[in-house]
């Protein structure tokens with residue numbers, strides 16, 4: 001009978017390979033948060049004075065504890081949202097890779113103890 005831990009190790013090994021492939025296939029990334037900011041422009045007869053506010057897509061990120069905010073041009077909104085989503089996907093894959101690695105280390109520790 002084959003060692004159960006060896007089987008598990010092999011399984012995690014394969015899982016790691018799959019995750020690294022997924023990591024390589026992630027598109028361009030942007031490590032930031034996206035949100036919408038509504039505002040009035042100040043022009044007297046603008047629709048925004050009647051409650052139809054203007055809206056901007058903004059990205060924020062922390063630099064040395066301070067939040068940096070950047071407005072995204074309308075023409076680049078979908079591209080920027082895609083990039084931020086790619087970053088989230090990458091983060092998920094990185095977490096899975098780390099989890100797999102930790103599990104493999106724990107199995108290796110058990111094997112040594114036997």
Ligand SMILES: [Zn+2]
Pocket residue numbers: 040041042043046047048049054
């Ligand atoms: Zn306005």
